[in-house]
Amino acid sequence: MNFRKYLVPIAGLSLLVFAWNQYGWQGVAAVSGAIVMFLLLHFNRTMAVLRRAANRPIGYVDSAVMLNAKLKPGVNLMHVMALTRxxxxxxxxxxxxxxxxxxxxxxxxxxDAEFMDGKLRQWTLTRPDPAAAQAEPSDQPPAP
Structure with a gap:
């Protein structure tokens, strides 16, 4: 089970309760401001990644080999979208x-990247066969 989606809100509420017990309304205001800033930073990053991705064709990357080298298991789909733009x-x-x-x-x-619950599980790089590419007929006549 994914406890992370419950852990962050519980931590936020715990911080608010701690702030109330220690500093009263001033503590709640300070912690609330920090939580709102945290949420705005993540929202801004998400919008920036999606804005960059909107200007490119779906499923296109500059170099599949470089993407293959940069991928790590467990990263989320948003991170991979940031890498590929x-x-x-x-x-x-x-x-x-x-x-x-x-x-x-x-x-x-x-x-090809496989994601389970939004986390990268495995990926494979497939490269075209160079011998098959050379065997294709060309439009130019053979050199004398």
């Missing part, structure tokens, strides 16, 4: 766990 292309049906997102670069490589 793009929304991932959802490959599984909506609201089904685990969620599979794909980010593709201009060279044809892609990273």
């Amino acid at each position: 793009s929304l991932g292309e959802l490959k599984t049906p909506k609201d089904e766990q685990p969620e599979l997102y794909r980010w593709t670069d201009g060279g044809g490589s892609w990273v």
Whole structure:
């Protein structure tokens, strides 16, 4: 069970109770101001990530290899969106766990990332086969 979603509100309420017991209304005002600042900072970061992602194609990343090197298990989807500056292309049906997102670069490589409850569980990098790319016929005549 995910206790983190309960832990933060309980910690906030505990701080408010402590502030009331120690400093009265002045303490409650100070702690309330700190909590509001904390919430505004997180809201601002979320909006900045989404604003950057809105200006890029869905599922596009500059370099899939670099994304693969920067990923770590346990990071959330918002962190990966901040790294890629793009929304991932959802490959599984909506609201089904685990969620599979794909980010593709201009060279044809892609990273498939699997998220369980919003946390990165595993990912794979797939690169195109260079031999298959050379075997494709070209529009230019052969060199003499």
